[in-house]
Amino acid sequence: MMEEWRLPGYDEQLEKLEIKLLLEAVYLEYGYDFRQYAYPSLRRRIRRRALLEKQEDISSLQGRVLHDRDAFERLLSDLVIPVTELFRNPATFRWLRERLTDGLRDVSFLRVWHAGCATGEEAYSSAIWLEEEGMLGQARIYATDISRAALNRAREGQLPKDRFPLYDSNYREAGGQSELSRHCEEEEGFFTFKASLKERIVFAEHNLATDRSFNEFHLIFCRNVMIYFDPSLRERVHRLFYESLAPGGILVLGGKESLAFTSHADHYETLSEEHRVYRKIE
Incomplete structure (x- = not known):
């Protein structure tokens, strides 16, 4: 599904830089620090959010979440997916x-x-x-x-x-x-x-x-x-x-x-x- 989102000329190293800048921006603007979270999981969730927000790349997603609190809350929900139940285990x-x-x-x-x-x-x-x-x-x-x-x-x-x-x-x-x-x-x-x-x-x-x-x-x-x-x-x-x-x-x-x-x-x-x-x- 996410393969369809990639633009021509997709650059994996550039995407990694975009994710790093997005996480730094989220930390500076909102105080939530995901910079040391496991990268593969972060990448998968961020790319999914970019697709759902109809953003062409992660830099565009960064601009959206910085200027739209609701968009940030949606990203936050993706990054901290709760898995819980009463008397779990x-x-x-x-x-x-x-x-x-x-x-x-x-x-x-x-x-x-x-x-x-x-x-x-x-x-x-x-x-x-x-x-x-x-x-x-x-x-x-x-x-x-x-x-x-x-x-x-x-x-x-x-x-x-x-x-x-x-x-x-x-x-x-x-x-x-x-x-x-x-x-x-x-x-x-x-x-x-x-x-x-x-x-x-x-x-x-x-x-x-x-x-x-x-x-x-x-x-x-x-x-x-x-x-x-x-x-x-x-x-x-x-x-x-x-x-x-x-x-x-x-x-x-x-x-x-x-x-x-x-x-x-x-x-x-x-x-x-x-x-x-x-x-x-x-």
Whole structure:
């Protein structure tokens, strides 16, 4: 499909330069830093956006996104495609519930960070887990993402009815103690999470590529976000998480991610290699 978009005389090196300039312009104008994201994935998504915007080349796309905020938001949505669901990878949530609950219960005010939260399903999963364990009232969940559109959806806290059977199955596999429907209110076409969950979650913009730590946390989730980063950006983000964790704090990564080959590997003990759960030890 994208081959048809190429102009006569297409120059791969010139296109690479155009992409570099586009990413630099996006960073300078909007503050979103994709300059260290994995190039093949960026190239594919940027070229697709140029086609959809009916731009003849990436330089033309750059001009459009700099002068049209809506065009920029569409590009942003392409670059940070959210892949999430309620209690995604339920075996991991079951492990966390069974192995970590008692230790976290001893924390007087529990702070949890979901970094790269997308549309918020994972943050609501944690809220449900903590509420069922009687811990939500003494906890604050911070859910951050680079995408305003995703955060706006997350704040709404709505589940499409056609997704509910999958989410209910995940909830049960994750060790849910009652019925998922108990945590929601049914409305026409969707379910909405109850206010008791929403009020314990703070949704906010945060860019892992450029922003600093903003609190000390006892539990950090960042699952399947860094797979899109190049090694230097992954190293930066691991440093950010290390600095953000309280002594003995827990880091949960995605199934394709690891602390191995990072400069912080020796500062954690592995609690579960299968579920990518690590405890800060120094």
